[in-house]
Amino acid sequence: MAAIDSTREPKWVQILLTALALLVLALFLVLPLAxxxxxxxxxxxxxxxxxxxNQDTLSAIRLTLEVASISVPLNLIFGLAASWAVAKFSFPxxxxxxxxxxxxxxxxxxISGLIFVLLFGLHGLVGPWLAQHDIKIIFALPALVxxxxxxxxxxxxxxLIPLMEEQGRDEEEAALVxxxxxxxxFWSVTLPNVRWGLLYGVLLCNARAMGEFGAVSVVSxxxxxxxxxxxxxxxxxxxxxxxxxxxTAASILALLALVTLALKTAVEWWHRDELASAxx
Amino acid sequence: MxxxxxxxxRFGSFQALDSVSINVKKGRLVALLGPSGSGKTTLLRxxxxxxxxxxxxxxxxxxxxxxxKAKDRQVGFVFQHYALFRHMTVADNIxxxxxxxxxxDRLSKSVIQGKVDDLLKLVQLSGLAKRYPSQLSGGQRQxxxxxxxxxxxxxxxxxxxxxxxxxxxxxxxLRRWLRRLHDEMGLTSIFVTHDQEEALELADTxxxxxNGRIExxxxxxxIYDHPATPxxxxxxxxANRLEGIVKSGEAFTHGWSWPAHGLPDGPAVVFLxxxxxxxxxxxxxxxxxxxxxxxxxxxxVRAELEMPDGRFIEVELSRExxxxxxxxxESLVKVAPKRLTVFxxxxxxxxxxxxxxxxxxxxx
Amino acid sequence: xxxxPRWRAASILPGFGLTxxxxxxxxxxxVLLPLSVLLLKAAxxxxxxxxxxxxxxxxxxxxxxxxxxxLAAGFLDTVxxxxxxxxxxxxxxxxxxIADALVDLPFALPTAVAGIALTALYAQNxxxxxxxxxFGIKIAFTPVGVVVAMTFIGLPFVIRTVEPIxxxxxxxxxxxxxxxxASRLQTFIYVLLPSxxxxxxxxxxxxxxxxxxxxxxxxxxxxxxxxxxxxxxLLIITKLEQYDYNGAAAIAVIMLAISFSLLLGVNIxxxxxxxxxx
Numbered sequence: 001m002a003a004i005d006s007t008r009e010p011k012w013v014q015i016l017l018t019a020l021a022l023l024v025l026a027l028f029l030v031l032p033l034a035x036x037x038x039x040x041x042x043x044x045x046x047x048x049x050x051x052x053x054n055q056d057t058l059s060a061i062r063l064t065l066e067v068a069s070i071s072v073p074l075n076l077i078f079g080l081a082a083s084w085a086v087a088k089f090s091f092p093x094x095x096x097x098x099x100x101x102x103x104x105x106x107x108x109x110x111i112s113g114l115i116f117v118l119l120f121g122l123h124g125l126v127g128p129w130l131a132q133h134d135i136k137i138i139f140a141l142p143a144l145v146x147x148x149x150x151x152x153x154x155x156x157x158x159x160l161i162p163l164m165e166e167q168g169r170d171e172e173e174a175a176l177v178x179x180x181x182x183x184x185x186f187w188s189v190t191l192p193n194v195r196w197g198l199l200y201g202v203l204l205c206n207a208r209a210m211g212e213f214g215a216v217s218v219v220s221x222x223x224x225x226x227x228x229x230x231x232x233x234x235x236x237x238x239x240x241x242x243x244x245x246x247x248t249a250a251s252i253l254a255l256l257a258l259v260t261l262a263l264k265t266a267v268e269w270w271h272r273d274e275l276a277s278a279x280x
Numbered sequence: 281m282x283x284x285x286x287x288x289x290r291f292g293s294f295q296a297l298d299s300v301s302i303n304v305k306k307g308r309l310v311a312l313l314g315p316s317g318s319g320k321t322t323l324l325r326x327x328x329x330x331x332x333x334x335x336x337x338x339x340x341x342x343x344x345x346x347x348x349k350a351k352d353r354q355v356g357f358v359f360q361h362y363a364l365f366r367h368m369t370v371a372d373n374i375x376x377x378x379x380x381x382x383x384x385d386r387l388s389k390s391v392i393q394g395k396v397d398d399l400l401k402l403v404q405l406s407g408l409a410k411r412y413p414s415q416l417s418g419g420q421r422q423x424x425x426x427x428x429x430x431x432x433x434x435x436x437x438x439x440x441x442x443x444x445x446x447x448x449x450x451x452x453x454l455r456r457w458l459r460r461l462h463d464e465m466g467l468t469s470i471f472v473t474h475d476q477e478e479a480l481e482l483a484d485t486x487x488x489x490x491n492g493r494i495e496x497x498x499x500x501x502x503i504y505d506h507p508a509t510p511x512x513x514x515x516x517x518x519a520n521r522l523e524g525i526v527k528s529g530e531a532f533t534h535g536w537s538w539p540a541h542g543l544p545d546g547p548a549v550v551f552l553x554x555x556x557x558x559x560x561x562x563x564x565x566x567x568x569x570x571x572x573x574x575x576x577x578x579x580x581v582r583a584e585l586e587m588p589d590g591r592f593i594e595v596e597l598s599r600e601x602x603x604x605x606x607x608x609x610e611s612l613v614k615v616a617p618k619r620l621t622v623f624x625x626x627x628x629x630x631x632x633x634x635x636x637x638x639x640x641x642x643x644x
Numbered sequence: 645x646x647x648x649p650r651w652r653a654a655s656i657l658p659g660f661g662l663t664x665x666x667x668x669x670x671x672x673x674x675v676l677l678p679l680s681v682l683l684l685k686a687a688x689x690x691x692x693x694x695x696x697x698x699x700x701x702x703x704x705x706x707x708x709x710x711x712x713x714x715l716a717a718g719f720l721d722t723v724x725x726x727x728x729x730x731x732x733x734x735x736x737x738x739x740x741x742i743a744d745a746l747v748d749l750p751f752a753l754p755t756a757v758a759g760i761a762l763t764a765l766y767a768q769n770x771x772x773x774x775x776x777x778x779f780g781i782k783i784a785f786t787p788v789g790v791v792v793a794m795t796f797i798g799l800p801f802v803i804r805t806v807e808p809i810x811x812x813x814x815x816x817x818x819x820x821x822x823x824x825x826a827s828r829l830q831t832f833i834y835v836l837l838p839s840x841x842x843x844x845x846x847x848x849x850x851x852x853x854x855x856x857x858x859x860x861x862x863x864x865x866x867x868x869x870x871x872x873x874x875x876x877x878l879l880i881i882t883k884l885e886q887y888d889y890n891g892a893a894a895i896a897v898i899m900l901a902i903s904f905s906l907l908l909g910v911n912i913x914x915x916x917x918x919x920x921x922x
Contacts, residue, residue: 009828014735021731022743024724028796029749031771032761039764078670085664088657097668103675106907108857109755110877111896114884115678118685123889125681150674170363172657173330178377178432179351182658188376192367204751211754214859218881231756231860238760238864247764250757257752264752265745330656350656 036254040247051237051248059225060233060249066141067216067229068209071148075205076198079156083194084186087164088172098161104153109214113147116219139221144229147215152205159201162276163194196271200264207260211253281306281468282327282436287336289322296322297333298492304485309462310470311479314489315515320472321360321440323489327470328357328438341435356429358439362421364413370424371396371409377432399427402461419450426458430467439471443478455482476516480504488512510623513551520593523627524550531622534587536565538620547626552617554582554596559605561616568612569593574602585615682900685893697894702870703879707895709787709866710856710876711902717794718852722844724795725802725851732803733810747803750796755860762793763864785867790875793862798851805847809840842913849910853903 008014040048051057082101086094104112119125120137130137137143171193175185191198213231220227228236230249237246268275282304289297297319304310312320325331326338329350338345345353365373378392387395400406403423413421422442429437442458443451459482462469473479479486480500488495488503488511496508507513514521524533526548531540533550540548558566567588574583581602585593593615605613689697697703732744750758766773766783773783783789813836821831859877867873876899883892 013828017727018731018735018737021728024728024799025743025746027772028724028799029746031765032758032796033749033753035764035771036757036761039761078667081663081670082667085660085667089660089664091660091664097671100671100675103679106853106903107679108859108877108896108899108903110859110880111682111857111900114880114892114896115682117884118681118889118893119678121884121889123887125684146674150678153675169657170359170361171365173350174357174359174363174428175365175376175380176656177328177330177350177355177357178380178428180376180380181351184380185657186659188380189365192365207752211752211757213754213756213759214877217859218884231754234756234760235864243764246760250754250760253754253757257749257754257757260752261745261748264748 033254033258036247036250039243040251042247043244047244048248048251051245052252054245056225056228057230057233057245057249060228060230061252063141063144063228064210064230067144067148068206070145071152071209072202072206074149075152076156076202078153079160079201080198082157083160083164084190086161087167088169101154101157104150107150109151109212110218112150113215113218116143116146116150138219139223139227141227143219144216144227147219148209148212151212151215152208155205155208156198156201159197159204159276160194163197163274164190166276167193194274196267196274197276200267200275203260203264203267207257210256281341282470283337283339284323284327285337285339287323287326287333287338289319289326289331289333295492297326299336300489300492300494301336302487302494302497304468304470306468307466308468308484309459309482310485310487311483312470312472312487312489313474313476313479313515314495315474317491318489319492320487320489324438324440324470324472327436328355329353330357354432354435356432356434356437358422358425358429358437358442360441360444362413362425364421364424364428366413369410369412370405370416371400373413373424374399374428374431376428395431399431402430403427417450418446419454422446422454435468437467437469439469441472441474443475444473451478458482480516488515490515507621510549510551510625513621513623518554518594518596520552520554521627522550522552522593524548524622526622526624531620533620534589534591534593535567536563536617536620538617538622540622543622543624546624549623549625549627551621551623552593553619554594556618557585557593557595557597558616558618559595559597559601559613561614563616566614566616569615570612571595571605576602585613587615682893682896685890686897688890689894693890694894697891702874703895705871706874706876706879707898709790709873710899713787713790713794713875714798714852714855714858716791717798717855718848720791720795721798721802721851722848725799725847726806726840726844728799729803729806729810733807747800750800750861755797755858756864758796758861759793759864762796762861763789766792766865784865785873787866787873789865789867790862790873793865794855794858797858797861798855801850801854802844802847805850806840806843809843813839846910846913849906849913853906853910856903856906857899 009017082097085091086098117124117138120130120143121127122131122138124138127138137146171189172185175189176182180188210229211231212229213235216229217232217235220229220232222228222232222236224233224236230253234246234249234253237243237249284300284302286299286301287297288295288299296317300319300323302323312323314320322331326333329345329348340348340353365376368376374396375392378387378395381387396409397406400409403426405420405423405427408416408420413424416424426439426442443454446454455478471482483500485497486500486503487497490511496503496512498506503512504516507516510521513519522533524531525546526532526540526543527545529539529541529543531538531543531548531550533548538550559571569585569587572584572586572592574581576599579599580596581599582594582596583602585595587593595615728747732740732747763784764770766789768774768777768782768784770784776783781788783792817835817839818831821835822828826834857877859875862875863878866875866878868875868878876895880892880895883889883895
C-alpha cells in the first residue's frame, strides 16, 4: 500500500491536473468541433439543408470524392509496392528510400502545391509546352490529384513498412516452397497478414485527401462549381460572409473526420497487434 | 538422392560454407549437427532452394538442381519457427500446397479434404482442423508445420531445428515420434540441430559441421567412438582436454601412458571423458588423486579430481560407484583412464570449445 | 549456378525488381522531381536578388511570424501536451478512452474546418473571444490568434510522442525517490522530467515544424496584414499570384531549409530517446 501511495500525487492534485487537462482538451479540441456544428445550425435546419442542395456545394462534394478516389488507390498501390520491396528484401539505400518517402510529411501544404505550379503552371517548366498542346493540368483535376497525391504520399507506406518488417519473410518462404507463385503468395499470405494496417493507412490517407486545403488551394484556380473541392468551397462561402453555408459545408467535413477517428480508434482497439509497432 | 558438390556460400565477408560436399542416400534420416555459424542451416536452405550457393553443384535424383526454383523441387521444408500462415486455419495451412497446384495437377476439393484429414490423423491432431495457429501449443504447431510439408508428397523432407523452441519433455516425445514417422514412411529426411543428443538419438547418419566445413560424417556410433577431429570429440559430450606427448607410438599424459599407433612423435592433445575414469585402478601408472566438491545429481555424481601435479580433472560416476569408494576429504583414490583419445598436434592449436554448446537462435 | 547480384542479398521471394522499380519511379515523379524544380527555380535568383529578398521587410515579418509563432506554439504545446499526456496515462476517469481518441482530432480534421472554427471561437463575438474583450485583448486577426491556431495543430504531436514514453516508465525509480525522501514534485522535476526530456524535445520539434508550414488552420484567424499578421505561406501564394515564381520558390526553400533542420534534430533526439529511455 505504501509503495503505491509513494508514486501517486495527493488526490487534490490529481483532480486539479485532470480538470486542467480536460479543460485544455475542451478548449482546443471539443469547442472548435462544437462551434462548427452549432454555427451551421445557427439559422435553423432549413438553411443548412439548403446549402447541401446547392449546385456548387454538390459539385464540390463530387470533386472531393473524385480526387480522393483517384489519389488514395494510387498511394495504396505505391504503399504496397514500397513495403514489399523494403520489408522482404535487403538492399543498399533502403533506409534512404524510407526517409525519402517521409518527405511530404515535412513539407508545408502551400509548398506542396507550389512545386506543381512551378512545374506545370503558365510560367512553369513545362507550362508553355502544355499550353501549346492545350493540355490543362494546373487549375484542373490533374493538378488537384497531383497535389493531393503528394500530400498523402506516405500514409499507407509508413503504416505497412514497419508492419511487414515485423512479420518477416518466413511465411512467404514457406508458401513458395509449397509451390505457390509470387503473386499467389502475396495475395493469400502477405495481404491477409497486413489487412488491418492497410485499412488504417487507407483511412488516414483518405481523411487527409478529402480534407486537404493548402495544397489544392494553390493549384486550383478556385472556379466555383468546377475546380473547388469541398474544403475550398468552405473558404469561398466564408469569404462571401455566408457563414451558415461555410459551416454547413464544414460540418460535412467534420463529420467525415469524426467517422475517420471512430473507425481508426476501433481498428486500434481491436487489432492493436496487427498494426505497425510504431503506433502507441 | 541429393548430392552437394563443393558448395560454397558467403554472406558479405562471412564464409558460411566452404567447399562442402555431401551425398545423402535415399530413405536416410540425416542430421546436420554443429554450433551456431557452422553453416548447417545455410546448407539446408540451399537444398531447399531458399538460398543460392555462390559456387558448386547441387544434384537431386540425378538431375542438376542448380537453377531449379524452390517450388519446383518437390521438397518439404519445416521452418524453425514453424512459419504457419497465421490467418488460415490448421486445415487451410495443411491444404495450401495442394490448393496452389495448377493445371493438370489440380485436385478436387474433396480429394484435398481427404488428404488433409489423413494428414491430421497422421500427426494426431484430428480434432483441431478449424483452429488457428495462435490457439495451438508449440508442439501442436510443429506438427501442423510437418503435416503441411508432407501434404505435397515431397521426395525430400528438410527440417530446420524442428524442436528447438519446445519444452524438454515435448522435445523428447516429438523426437521419438519423428523417428517412428520416418521409419513408417521411408522419406529421405535431413534435419538441422545443435543438440548432439538429438542428433545421436535420431539420425542414421550424422554430419558434424563447423565453420562452414564438414568435420566428420558417420553413424552416431562411429562418430562418438571414433571422432575424427578434436572438434568432433568435444562437441559430442563433455571432455577433459589434456596436454601430452607422443613418443614411439605411445602417448603420455599426467603420468599415464596409452597406445597411440600411427601418430607422429611430438605434442598431442589427449581427451578423457569424465565417465571413462577408473577410480580404483590397479594399473602401474595409476595416479593418486583427491576427490573434491562432489555434486550429487540424481543417479550420477560429478566431482573434480585433484591430480598430483595440482591440475583438476572432471569425473563423472554412478551413485553406487561413488558410495562404494566412500571417500572423505582427505582420502586418495587411484585414478587411471578407461579410455583415452589422442590427436596429434599442440594443445594451442586446438581451440577449447568450452563447457556447453550454445543455442542457435540466429543461424545464418 | 544462378548467381544473385552481389549487391543484394539473394532472396527467393519474387517481385523485387517490379516493386522496387515502381516505388522508386513513383517516388521520383511525384516527390523528387517537383522538389528539385523548386530548388532550380530558387537557384534562378542571383545573389543580389537573394539579398534583396532577405532584407525585404515584408518577407522578414512573414518569416518572423511563421517561425516565431510556431516556436511559441511549440512551447505551449509542450507544456499543455505533457499535462494532457500525464493525465491520460496516469489517471483514470470516466471518458478517458474517448478523450484519448479525441487527441487525434487535429490530425483528422480538415485544416479549413479547423481554421473557420477557431476563428469563430476566438473572434470578439466568439464564445472564447468575448471573454477577453473586457481586458482589451484581441485574439482573432492578430498574431495571438495565429499562435492559438498553431497550438491546436501541434498538440497531438507532443501528446502522442510523450505518451508511449510515459507508459514505459518504470515505477521503480519513483518509488526509490520517494523512499529517499523526495516529495512528488521533487520526484517529478528531478527524476521524471529528465527522462521525458528527449520525448518532449522531439514532440516540440514535430509540433513546431508542422506549425511553421501550416496554412488552412491559420489563414482564417490570421489578420493577413502584410508586415503584421501575414504568415509566410500566404506570402508565397501572393508572390505566385504576381507570377514571381522565383521569389515564391526562394521563400519556400528558406522555409524548407529551416523545417528540415528542425526535423533532423528530431531524428537525432529520437535516437537518443530510444537508447536512453529508462
